[in-house]
Amino acid sequence: MTIDSVRGAPGSGELADSELVQLLTPEGERVDHPDYPLDITAEEVRGLYRDLVTVRRIDLEAVALTRQGELGIWASLLGQEAAQIGSGRALTGNDMVFPTYREHAVAYCRNVEPLKLLGLFRGVNHGGWDPKEHGFHLYTIVIGSQTLHATGYAMGIQRDGVLGSDKAGATIAYFGDGATSQGDVNESFVFASVFNAPVVFFCQNNQWAISEPLEKQSRIPLYKRAQGFGFPGVRVDGNDVLACLAVTRKSLAHARDGQGPTLIEAYTYRMGAHTTTDDPTRYRLKAEEEAWKAKDPIERVKKYLVKEGEADQAFFDEVEAEAKKMATELRKACLALPDPEPLAIFEHAYAEPHPLLTEEQEQFAAYLASFEEEGTAR
Amino acid sequence: MSAENIALAKGINHGLRKAMENDPKVVVMGEDVGKLGGVFRVTDGLQKDFGEERVIDTPLAESGIVGTAIGLALRGYRPVVEIQFDGFVFPAVDQIITQLSKMHLRSLGTTQVPVVIRIPCGGGIGAVEHHSESPEVYFTHTAGLRVVACSNPGDAFTMIQQAISSPDPVIFFEPKRRYWDKAAVDLEAAPSSWTPLYDARVVTPGEHVTVLAWGPSVKTCMEAAAAAAEEGRSIEVIDLRSLNPLDIDTITASVNRTGRCVVVHEAPVFSGFGAELAARITERCFYRLEAPVLRVGGMSTPYPPSRLEDHYLPDLDRVLDAVDRTFGW
Numbered sequence A: 001m002t003i004d005s006v007r008g009a010p011g012s013g014e015l016a017d018s019e020l021v022q023l024l025t026p027e028g029e030r031v032d033h034p035d036y037p038l039d040i041t042a043e044e045v046r047g048l049y050r051d052l053v054t055v056r057r058i059d060l061e062a063v064a065l066t067r068q069g070e071l072g073i074w075a076s077l078l079g080q081e082a083a084q085i086g087s088g089r090a091l092t093g094n095d096m097v098f099p100t101y102r103e104h105a106v107a108y109c110r111n112v113e114p115l116k117l118l119g120l121f122r123g124v125n126h127g128g129w130d131p132k133e134h135g136f137h138l139y140t141i142v143i144g145s146q147t148l149h150a151t152g153y154a155m156g157i158q159r160d161g162v163l164g165s166d167k168a169g170a171t172i173a174y175f176g177d178g179a180t181s182q183g184d185v186n187e188s189f190v191f192a193s194v195f196n197a198p199v200v201f202f203c204q205n206n207q208w209a210i211s212e213p214l215e216k217q218s219r220i221p222l223y224k225r226a227q228g229f230g231f232p233g234v235r236v237d238g239n240d241v242l243a244c245l246a247v248t249r250k251s252l253a254h255a256r257d258g259q260g261p262t263l264i265e266a267y268t269y270r271m272g273a274h275t276t277t278d279d280p281t282r283y284r285l286k287a288e289e290e291a292w293k294a295k296d297p298i299e300r301v302k303k304y305l306v307k308e309g310e311a312d313q314a315f316f317d318e319v320e321a322e323a324k325k326m327a328t329e330l331r332k333a334c335l336a337l338p339d340p341e342p343l344a345i346f347e348h349a350y351a352e353p354h355p356l357l358t359e360e361q362e363q364f365a366a367y368l369a370s371f372e373e374e375g376t377a378r
Numbered sequence B: 001m002s003a004e005n006i007a008l009a010k011g012i013n014h015g016l017r018k019a020m021e022n023d024p025k026v027v028v029m030g031e032d033v034g035k036l037g038g039v040f041r042v043t044d045g046l047q048k049d050f051g052e053e054r055v056i057d058t059p060l061a062e063s064g065i066v067g068t069a070i071g072l073a074l075r076g077y078r079p080v081v082e083i084q085f086d087g088f089v090f091p092a093v094d095q096i097i098t099q100l101s102k103m104h105l106r107s108l109g110t111t112q113v114p115v116v117i118r119i120p121c122g123g124g125i126g127a128v129e130h131h132s133e134s135p136e137v138y139f140t141h142t143a144g145l146r147v148v149a150c151s152n153p154g155d156a157f158t159m160i161q162q163a164i165s166s167p168d169p170v171i172f173f174e175p176k177r178r179y180w181d182k183a184a185v186d187l188e189a190a191p192s193s194w195t196p197l198y199d200a201r202v203v204t205p206g207e208h209v210t211v212l213a214w215g216p217s218v219k220t221c222m223e224a225a226a227a228a229a230e231e232g233r234s235i236e237v238i239d240l241r242s243l244n245p246l247d248i249d250t251i252t253a254s255v256n257r258t259g260r261c262v263v264v265h266e267a268p269v270f271s272g273f274g275a276e277l278a279a280r281i282t283e284r285c286f287y288r289l290e291a292p293v294l295r296v297g298g299m300s301t302p303y304p305p306s307r308l309e310d311h312y313l314p315d316l317d318r319v320l321d322a323v324d325r326t327f328g329w
Helices: A042-067 A081-088 A104-109 A114-122 A145-159 A183-195 A222-229 A241-256 A286-293 A299-307 A313-335 A342-346 A355-373 B008-022 B046-050 B062-074 B090-100 B136-140 B153-165 B217-230 B248-258 B273-288 B306-312 B316-327
Strands: A096-098 A171-176 A199-205 A233-237 A262-267 B003-007 B026-030 B055-057 B078-082 B116-121 B146-149 B170-175 B182-186 B201-204 B209-213 B235-239 B242-244 B261-268 B294-298
Touching: A042 A081, A042 A104, A042 A114, A042 A241, A042 A299, A042 A313, A081 A104, A081 A199, A081 A241, A081 A262, A096 A145, A104 A114, A114 A313, A145 A171, A145 A183, A145 A199, A145 B062, A145 B090, A171 A241, A183 A199, A183 A222, A183 B062, A183 B090, A199 A222, A199 A241, A222 A233, A222 A262, A233 A241, A241 A262, A342 A355, B003 B008, B003 B153, B008 B026, B008 B046, B008 B078, B008 B153, B008 B170, B008 B182, B026 B062, B046 B055, B062 B078, B062 B090, B078 B153, B090 B136, B116 B153, B136 B146, B136 B170, B136 B242, B136 B261, B136 B273, B146 B153, B153 B170, B153 B182, B201 B217, B201 B248, B209 B217, B209 B248, B209 B316, B217 B235, B217 B261, B217 B316, B235 B248, B248 B273, B261 B273, B261 B316, B273 B294, B294 B316
Parallel strands: A096 A171, A171 A199, A199 A262, A233 A262, B026 B055, B026 B078, B078 B116, B116 B170, B146 B170, B209 B235, B209 B261, B261 B294
Antiparallel strands: B003 B182, B146 B242, B201 B235
């Protein structure tokens, strides 16, 4: 085999369509895949549609809040709704999610209040939800670190002796295409493989790591990396919510059953900027964005529902109105978020009391009080 | 009392064993910790008795070891990680600093990560590069971590168990050139009789000058105190045991009495932990000090080849030289 023969088409990372698991085409046609059959009711598809529209609307509101100075920054999920809702809706109560900072739709699936996500980006705290309560770990900002936590947690599930039982759970680690270059991600593949840990690696290949295209990260399609580590890899249409649901569901079941890890490469596109501080016009062409617009994850579900006669305009209007209402409430709640008290700096740095922090806290409290005495509150 | 004469490495081994017996969630993990018992044999026999699920031979990847230990802790386990040598902790420093130390705060207190990271540290064993370092300040400077160092077999036995009980992550330094030093240790003493983990201890009482040390330097300083005593100079040696949190009260009480203080550590003096001690002692004991707090440590160079390490490491003479200088001010 020559080097050229293992390389994808330069600049695209594209493969033949046959290697991409797809159950719903961009035109809204339902297709079957022999390895990933999916029985799904129209009611469930309407539910997925509602999810997709809702999370896009929440995301849009967060971007607007950032533009207006109410959030410090926001990492938009625009374009990646299907990858996140499809995989997120495949999870059960025993599973544990290890997200990056862009998994807002997965958080939504795990019943984490969107306001808590906004709190982080507003700078109220570093993550205000209880991971155990939601089966959704804290956002991890350092690229790739959480893949090891997911693997270690999965090794813990193994040691609990629950795999194969109705108490079995698996972990799912989210990361992006850029993260696949990180040592931690590769080490997590090694650990997961040799311990056969119940973890699903869910890579959203959105083609861009800030300004760097995929070919700066890999000469081969990302899902093929799994083979070198000794476990299955699969590439799924990341803009196809049904395919993401089916592939993730199967991989999670595989893991819970004690059959080890899977790498899923959800082939998608970051329609927006990396974050609100980024400017994609400096490094990519409008034409590329337009091409991906035709593969929009929400439009195809709508087309399918219309074509099948499973939803009418009243339904779409109602979903839109609900999403708008939620966004309005979210905006209101965000603006009402109080700044933390200054002494909150000292809270939770340690689980047990720490004499140095106690001393510094007392000193800082006295310092703050001195302004109050002078009538010049800080 | 059923005291046994055991080496420091064996003290940790006994401590790990006790912790594993008392809590089925305690797991030991690292490179070569299983059949081999670790390169220093600290985990000797544990895998035989507790099985491969609890004494885990990991792939050779330090970030992976600490990262998966964090995951295990999130699942309710209490992992005790062995880093094979001080100089090999650096690939794991990202996980330690960006994840382990901050997770409790990040979660607003809902999530504890009780991971212990054991690091054999210090020089004096004639090793090649990266096997003789003293990286304690990278960790004392990181809020969210607790940093301790044992110096003798008795503390090794109790402190490792106390560290494992901590709900906070603990960096546990082991003085590798003292691994084979022996002392009588009461393995059955009630935990309530143990010295608390974060307390310093006066190991040699004295009157004229306070010498602060931890880990491998404690023995050096005690020998220096014995030599000085023959010449009529009374040195008080304090084994800090814990660097973060710091038992500043024990230090302050001593220096306020002696009026002189020398800090001894193997790490380079510049930006070393001695600088923090000197600053704090100066704030608290300013009017009692007869001389500035002096520091004795490694040169501001990378650790030298082992044929030179006797010059680099603070020894009895360099400690006494600094003590003498505090009287010449």
